[in-house]
Amino acid sequence: MSNELKRGLEGVLVAESELSYIDGEAGKLGYRGYAIEDLATQASYEEVLYLLWHGELPTRAELEAFSENLAAERSVDDEVLAAVADLARSGADPMDALRTAVSMLPTYDPEADADAEDLAATRRQGRRITAKIPTILAAFDRVRRGEEPLDPADDLGYAGNFLYMLTGARPDDVAEETFDMALTLHADHGLNASTFASMVIASTMADIYSSVIGGIGALSGPLHGGANEDVMEMLEEIDESGTDPVEWATAAREEGRRIPGYGHRVYRVKDPRAEILEQRLRDLSASNDDTKWLDYTTAIEEYLADQGLLEEGIAPNVDFYSGSVYDHLGIPTDMYTPIFAMARAGGWIAHVLEYQTDNRLIRPRARYTGPTDVEFVPIDER
Numbered sequence: 001m002s003n004e005l006k007r008g009l010e011g012v013l014v015a016e017s018e019l020s021y022i023d024g025e026a027g028k029l030g031y032r033g034y035a036i037e038d039l040a041t042q043a044s045y046e047e048v049l050y051l052l053w054h055g056e057l058p059t060r061a062e063l064e065a066f067s068e069n070l071a072a073e074r075s076v077d078d079e080v081l082a083a084v085a086d087l088a089r090s091g092a093d094p095m096d097a098l099r100t101a102v103s104m105l106p107t108y109d110p111e112a113d114a115d116a117e118d119l120a121a122t123r124r125q126g127r128r129i130t131a132k133i134p135t136i137l138a139a140f141d142r143v144r145r146g147e148e149p150l151d152p153a154d155d156l157g158y159a160g161n162f163l164y165m166l167t168g169a170r171p172d173d174v175a176e177e178t179f180d181m182a183l184t185l186h187a188d189h190g191l192n193a194s195t196f197a198s199m200v201i202a203s204t205m206a207d208i209y210s211s212v213i214g215g216i217g218a219l220s221g222p223l224h225g226g227a228n229e230d231v232m233e234m235l236e237e238i239d240e241s242g243t244d245p246v247e248w249a250t251a252a253r254e255e256g257r258r259i260p261g262y263g264h265r266v267y268r269v270k271d272p273r274a275e276i277l278e279q280r281l282r283d284l285s286a287s288n289d290d291t292k293w294l295d296y297t298t299a300i301e302e303y304l305a306d307q308g309l310l311e312e313g314i315a316p317n318v319d320f321y322s323g324s325v326y327d328h329l330g331i332p333t334d335m336y337t338p339i340f341a342m343a344r345a346g347g348w349i350a351h352v353l354e355y356q357t358d359n360r361l362i363r364p365r366a367r368y369t370g371p372t373d374v375e376f377v378p379i380d381e382r
């Protein structure tokens with residue numbers, strides 16, 4: 001037994017996986033060997049889900065059947081929707097509402113009692129969760145805006161249906177394609193904190209619902225998925241205060257504050273997902289004739305590069321660009337992290353399915369640094 005301490009489990013290998021390949025030095029990412037650039041631009045999110053869950057890209061017939069089965073699970077039980085509506089009216093945070101709603105889902109799952117060892121049942125439950133998250137989130141946002149939740153549109157794909165249920169309008173091709181691409185980019189990323197949280201839970205042979213709920217909780221933090229909202233808040237703060245973005249970044253550096261959307265545990269160069277999203281932001285900014293967010297982010301990125309952050313291995317991560325892209329699609333800021341969860345649920349489920357084929361309880365150790373052999377003093381004598 002090694003006594004070497006690895007804070008934050010940095011660099012520690014705890015499992016084998018065929019899901020995400022990440023080269024943090026070269027800035028490369030692939031799912032099951034396929035480059036993220038190809039998947040983002042040529043595969044739908046449903047195709048990516050199939051790839052992650054089934055091990056290979058689907059044929060057209062397989063994709064059609066898969067997408068139909070997924071779409072057939074989009075409806076959410078009325079009691080769950082009523083609870084979501086109550087939370088929306090009470091001003092709940094959307095991540096809290098999502099976590100609570102996913103906690104309610106097993107009550108209405110016909111296979112809720114399935115054994116965690118039954119991986120086929122876990123896969124079907126995972127499909128239900130993935131299908132229902134967009135319905136929950138769209139209903140939440142509509143109710144808090146005083147609108148009625150909409151039924152899912154069966155003829156729209158996963159991405160397009162979410163945008164439809166959120167806005168009430170069928171999305172145009174650019175919006176649908178952009179959102180689908182964003183979902184693919186966020187679907188999986190090795191043993192990131194939320195995926196690892198899901199796996200720890202799954203390793204006890206708890207159900208997949210518990211794993212996804214754990215994933216949502218872990219993703220919500222500002223060091224992980226929550227950073228996409230912080231980036232947008234930074235851009236809005238710059239805009240509302242009329243501060244020059246470089247001055248904002250200079251002050252943040254001088255005050256020792258971290259720049260949201262910068263830095264990564266694995267990447268030492270710009271995250272390949274940020275490269276793709278940046279290009280999409282450029283396209284949207286040009287077609288919408290609105291370059292504000294692009295101008296601010298570019299100015300900050302150039303300034304930080306001049307400051308030598310890239311040499312230190314601190315570069316933009318996926319969260320640096322996703323928010324501005326979502327803003328161009330008219331999505332409210334506090335839905336960005338829930339959307340990340342919507343996309344990443346596919347990855348959490350894939351890792352749980354993979355890990356449970358050869359499960360081993362995850363149970364590391366802490367080095368004990370407290371006292372020993374302390375004499376117990378009864379409460380009245382303390």
Ligand SMILES: CC(=O)SCCNC(=O)CCNC(=O)[C@H](O)C(C)(C)COP(=O)(O)OP(=O)(O)OC[C@H]1O[C@@H](n2cnc3c(N)ncnc32)[C@H](O)[C@@H]1OP(=O)(O)O
Pocket residue numbers: 222223224225227257258259260261262263264265266314317318319
């Ligand atoms: C989807 C995702 O989860 S991607 C990550 C999203 N999170 C963010 O964007 C939040 C901002 N970033 C961060 O806090 C960090 O970069 C993390 C948590 C993502 C990764 O951090 P770690 O691997 O633990 O790196 P660590 O915290 O040790 O940082 C190493 C050095 O880089 C610096 N650094 C890291 N991130 C940043 C940043 N965003 N801004 C400024 N400096 C930074 C640290 O201050 C530290 O410098 P020091 O050694 O002089 O103290």
Ligand SMILES: O=C([O-])CC(=O)C(=O)O
Pocket residue numbers: 188189190191192193265266317318
């Ligand atoms: O891998 C990580 O640590 C964080 C990340 O980029 C992700 O989860 O997408």
